[in-house]
Amino acid sequence: MSQDTMAGKRDYYQVLEISRSASGDEIRRSYRRLARQYHPDLNPSEEAEERFKEINEAYEVLSDDSRRAAYDRFGHAASNMPGGFAGGADPFGFGGAAGSPFADIFETFFGAQGTTRRARTPMRGADVQATLTIEFEEAIFGAEKDVEISRLEVCETCEGSRMRDGAKPPVCSICNGAGQVRRAQQTILGQFMTSTPCSACGGEGVSITDPCPDCRGRGRVARTRTITVSIPAGIDDNSSLRLTGQGEASPDGGLAGNAYVRILIAPHPLFTRKDRTIYHQVRVNVAQAALGDELEVETIDGPVAFRLPEGTQSGQQFRLKGRGAPSVGGADRGDQIVTVQVVTPKKLTPEQRDLFEQLAVKLNSETPSVEGERTFFSRVKDALRF
Numbered sequence: 001m002s003q004d005t006m007a008g009k010r011d012y013y014q015v016l017e018i019s020r021s022a023s024g025d026e027i028r029r030s031y032r033r034l035a036r037q038y039h040p041d042l043n044p045s046e047e048a049e050e051r052f053k054e055i056n057e058a059y060e061v062l063s064d065d066s067r068r069a070a071y072d073r074f075g076h077a078a079s080n081m082p083g084g085f086a087g088g089a090d091p092f093g094f095g096g097a098a099g100s101p102f103a104d105i106f107e108t109f110f111g112a113q114g115t116t117r118r119a120r121t122p123m124r125g126a127d128v129q130a131t132l133t134i135e136f137e138e139a140i141f142g143a144e145k146d147v148e149i150s151r152l153e154v155c156e157t158c159e160g161s162r163m164r165d166g167a168k169p170p171v172c173s174i175c176n177g178a179g180q181v182r183r184a185q186q187t188i189l190g191q192f193m194t195s196t197p198c199s200a201c202g203g204e205g206v207s208i209t210d211p212c213p214d215c216r217g218r219g220r221v222a223r224t225r226t227i228t229v230s231i232p233a234g235i236d237d238n239s240s241l242r243l244t245g246q247g248e249a250s251p252d253g254g255l256a257g258n259a260y261v262r263i264l265i266a267p268h269p270l271f272t273r274k275d276r277t278i279y280h281q282v283r284v285n286v287a288q289a290a291l292g293d294e295l296e297v298e299t300i301d302g303p304v305a306f307r308l309p310e311g312t313q314s315g316q317q318f319r320l321k322g323r324g325a326p327s328v329g330g331a332d333r334g335d336q337i338v339t340v341q342v343v344t345p346k347k348l349t350p351e352q353r354d355l356f357e358q359l360a361v362k363l364n365s366e367t368p369s370v371e372g373e374r375t376f377f378s379r380v381k382d383a384l385r386f
Contacts, residue, residue: 012058031059122254136268142233152220152248158212162219169206179205234326276334314342
């Protein structure tokens with residue numbers, strides 16, 4: 001039984017689903033595809049997180065030429081040798097290990113001797129923002145809506161290599177792929193080495209000698225995409241939805257960013273809302289308020305029967321249970337508050353005026369006024385502008 005099998009680790013080439021003769025571009029493309037497939041934010045399965053770690057581990061080794069060579073020769077046992085996957089180039093075990101606390105010290109005093117170029121961790125793409133206005137009913141019950149998102153995407157012509165026809169960029173001749181230029185500086189304490197980003201390649205370690213004509217050597221192009229968004233029932237105004245992986249593409253093969261969609265709710269002609277409570281106003285006349293009536297009240301679900309009790313005052317509120325908005329992700333709905341507005345007529349026919357005067361006299365004689373309180377008759381006269 002091999003050491004790899006005993007260690008319980010799968011072959012890195014199998015992990016990335018590539019052949020042992022795969023090129024650097026093939027390794028990068030396979031890594032990008034698998035990383036997206038098994039990223040925990042995109043894949044809810046239980047195995048996704050472990051597979052994602054396994055994929056990253058394999059990519060860290062196979063994307064670095066020296067570490068790949070050591071792996072091809074010794075397999076997983078190379079990690080237990082001096083220098084790990086550095087293939088014995090560093091007898092102290094500090095050389096090419098990314099994150100080694102001694103790597104910077106060795107490079108400062110001794111330059112690049114005994115070290116290998118570190119494999120850079122792919123950058124995550126930038127997040128993008130978009131705004132979507134929905135109807136009042138769509139916020140209550142949920143909906144599927146389309147939203148336009150502008151973002152940078154991987155150039156389809158060069159597949160992100162930035163070179164014509166997808167060719168692999170050559171190593172920068174100035175920094176030899178290190179991305180940095182080291183210079184010796186003589187001081188009274190001796191010779192010191194300083195590192196600065198390579199001006200020829202911008203610190204990338206490669207030269208774009210024949211740029212892709214479509215992306216002009218950038219590897220990404222601006223696109224506007226229409227994406228369908230699932231609006232959850234009960235979403236509130238000014239909320240944001242996260243669309244994982246729908247942001248800008250990474251500039252170097254990493255994960256894409258996210259898109260954040262800000263939700264605005266259009267005003268409704270009948271209803272207003274606060275949290276899970278919906279508010280609605282009903283207008284009734286004086287007779288309905290005094291005698292009570294059977295009404296039909298509008299709700300977000302449609303009209304419902306409502307019994308207006310006699311003696312209802314203007315501004316009085318009534319609660320309709322379960323006619324409000326649901327909580328996001330919940331089944332229970334809030335209530336609807338109905339506010340009654342008693343409308344006093346501004347113009348009366350002679351017959352209506354006579355009836356109101358008789359009623360006013362009758363009520364005034366039956367109900368003595370409290371000192372300092374205006375009588376019903378006085379209030380009616382003001383309302384009717386006697």
